[in-house]
Amino acid sequence: MARRSLVRAAAVLGAASLALAACTSDNDDSSAAGDTTTAAGETTVSTDCTPEEATPGDTPVTTPLKVGTLLPDTGSLAFLGPPMVAGAQLAINDVNEAGGVLGQPVELIPGDSGDTTTDTANATVDRQLAAGTQAIIGAASSSVSLKVIDKITSAGVVMFSPANTSDQFVCYPDKGQYFRTAPTDVLQAQALAQLISDDGAQRVSILAMNDPYGTGLAANLEDNLTEAGIPSDQVQKIIYDPNAQSFNAEIDDIKNFAPDAVAVIGFEESAKIITRMHEVGIGPADGMAVYGVDGNMGNALGESVATPLLDTMQGTTPLTDVGAEFQQRLTAVNPTLIDFNYAGESYDAVIVTALAAEQAQSTAGRDIAANINSVTKDGTVCTSYAECLPLVQAGTDIDYDGITGKLDFTDAGEPSIGSYGKLVFDDQNTLTTEDFIVVGG
Template sequence: LAVDDINAAGGVLDQPVELFPGDSGDTTTDTANTTVDRHLANGTQVIVGAASSSVSLKVIDKIVSAGVVQFSPANTSDQFVCYADRGLYFRTAPTDVLQAQALAQLIAEDGAQRVSILALNDPYGTGLAENTVTNLVDAGIPEDQIQKIIYDPNAQSFNAEVDQVANFAPDAVALIGFEESAKIITRMHEVGIGPSDGMAVFGVDGNMGNALGENVAEGLLDGMAGTTPLTDTGEEFQQRLLGVDPGLIDFNYAGESYDAVIVSALAAEQAGSTAGVDIAANINSVTRDGEKCTSYQQCLDLLRAGEDIDYDGATGELTFVDAGEPGVGSYGRLVFGPDNTLTTEDYIVVGE
């Protein structure tokens, strides 16, 4: 969609933008490296991805060493804040330092006084878990009333970890994981501490999607709440996305993906160059301290008139900080219903 909008406005430096799709895979495969090799061979100057923070950490050095921009719409690990990325790594998703604040706020507002945290053992899971503990303590929950369990996401069984949670007898559980969350939720129900059993269970962006609902028995997720980076992109934007891909089942990170492409194109226009290092040098500046604009066409017209711009896109205000990421995080407060489908109740904004 973003490439279509850019090319409809005349492209970048009067040339059309080319899109080369690629799969980033996961940490159990070498798919991401293969995809990156292919992109670099094609002369790509901006690689949008990966979705997983752990996958990005496997390829970031290769990408930035080639002088190419890596721009993730979904990486949230705080490891990237100070990463030695040569100024070539960016993301439209806010850091988990901010998501931890939103998650802790959600848990504390629910009245929890004794909390178990189950988190997968990777940079995303451990970082988000640690930051969530810090924010729960700041919210007034004593540290000895918080249990943190780190698990292997590739394990065949999560019975031991879930049994530890049951023995701790929490009044709320935060589950920080990906597709393995389905197995964990199923086991939680078997021992009577699942969402549908009355336990307050909270998820995060890694599992708060309708895909989770498709992988557990109907009704097991009823009442499970959580956070994911999300802004109110509006019905019109969602309908435009469905026009490109009618098979979409949710819109998580859709706005972030769109904005990553638009920001990259605007940075190239401002730089007068499509070289990765030149694009990178202009990315932060097109998101702040200039004339507000909300579409590629509008921003392009301002740039060509010699104006400084401040692009506010599908995800709203970006205002990148020096680390190349948003300084404010907007999160959807999501809840699963009895049919295992998600609704967005409202939004939590942190970091303002």
Template structure:
């Protein structure tokens, strides 16, 4: 069974905590955990776009998906699709939105090597979709965000983590339930430091997700006291046929620990690392949400991943919610971002109820308020009753507290740390690392 690690925190004592952790060794026992406190900010000044309500519409709410059925993040697709479908089922079971059933329009996002996302967006906008859940990839979202915003539809990603979105000029139409990479970088740097690593190589894919997370991780490792000349950062082309040259650079650097920030191509990278004896059985190897899943374990040789650890934005899934997801899709093997997809869908429906309109701009104008400053409620049915009674709500869903900031993203993020066992399998941890942003 994979080990579970619990990290706790609220994002000011990070530098001191990391510096101390860098001098200690990790505890690989089943019940190991750590508890640290940290803070992060993203200052956009007065330049954060806010949506203004559009004309009132009482048409049925159509929620589209722009999620990876194909491409380099296809392993994230099944749990995300399942999360949206389960949410739509729960919304409709409670009476729908404005007393009408919500319609789900599914679509593939593909990846950046295709025009799949653009074609899906065109089709869903033509169908009158007011809310689009997706994309998973930050790079894919950046390809279509302007088109969606200009059409007056909500774009709500369950998995985008690039810092680029925080201050993006999105007309106030873009939101996400996943916390920004600035927060995950702190968690990743902490896990690396807790391993006693003093010389680090970072292999990161060349896209906003990979480069942003790598840059933030380097900064946090340096803040922890690791000298810059002891940190190697290599940016690679995720579509390359071979990663031998990059892996050879890492071997020559001879690090204590190696972080791989990528998607499905991580399988090729780690396989090559294993061949030259710098893989997880030889070195401390760390992953991130883009590759820490059972799909990676199925893409490499037996036992290659044993001991590899990695961070992912994750809250306690709970057996009941997992079982309900499996009723939607019995074939699920990973659950990454299922909760975030579920909550993005529920928040959008509640915003439409509060706005008394299914117009996309009207929905967008109410989304932030759904997540904070009101009476706590945790299900669509419970929240809907409060909204109809005229009560201001604060939805804390399956991802827990969200408390969106003005930029339309969580001020609170929870992270879990996964570890692969001898069978290349992970288990979903009970995540208890809370990161709170000041912005």
């Protein structure tokens, strides 16, 4: 794909990617199911499990479908809210224009998730459960999702996140009621390893923050690099405390290892790390091949590091080329939109929910959940609600390929295919998207 600038349509990667930490996980959530702590204090997440499956009810429910949103109108991720809210609303519009669900209009009940510093999400969920919602789209933040997932799933309501990427949810005891359209970080590790190995790296240092996001992504990246042919003794993995005053010792260890590529898996502290790497002559502007991830690959990093220290730094972030037509339809819903990140994922979450309800011939949350995975794979391909609805009504097994492309959900209720932008900084510390990397399936 030809090189293209990260215009405002994808500029949220600049303002947001340092905050995409919240779309993965925070330090205070390491106690979720499947988490362990090594003797060295390294937090890891297990994804080796048989995911729980939803149990449908005995009697179908045919009352109108109510879909709530648990998306950030306030808090540290408020800038991520508008495109996701617009995506959900556009999907509701399309569903209702095509005939609704079970012949009835779908109602959207908006709600704010806030962030982890408030109890906004709990209050929103309480209100939406009281209103009879059968599915809730959100949260954007994995940390927020972990605060309310038990309440939602125990109520037999579908929880469907458009932005959670943390591995913590793969094995979470969610009664089969939790789903996401954002690909897990297991897939991001594959994309990043492909990028690094395709560039010819033979000796790689991985510097990762110590939380389930950082250590999980680092462990998967290490495995994928060795699978790509790099000997295990040529891969160095260093786990650091993101709250440390300096990262000099870790960076000195990397310099002594003498790698030809370095992967930095972190958040806003990545600015200090890159600056220190330059001070010892191993930064991206010094000729070292340096790679980042969704937690740090954004223009916000460019603004935090002196020019041109990020020049040639590459990385990955979940990103789908949704196209100009979809963006135009979103701006018709919200003319003030300047960013579109996770709008496609929000749209698809609503469409998949509606199709699952139609296939179940029931709007009960447990019935919907029992049908979500199946409408995304192994059937007749259709790409819109209007196209899919008559197929479902005719009893046809469908495979919905949405705005974000092929989904093919796994048993854990998440895409088995991930699309990632290949991002590159130039000598002005400005980020561009050079290509897309699709992995999984």
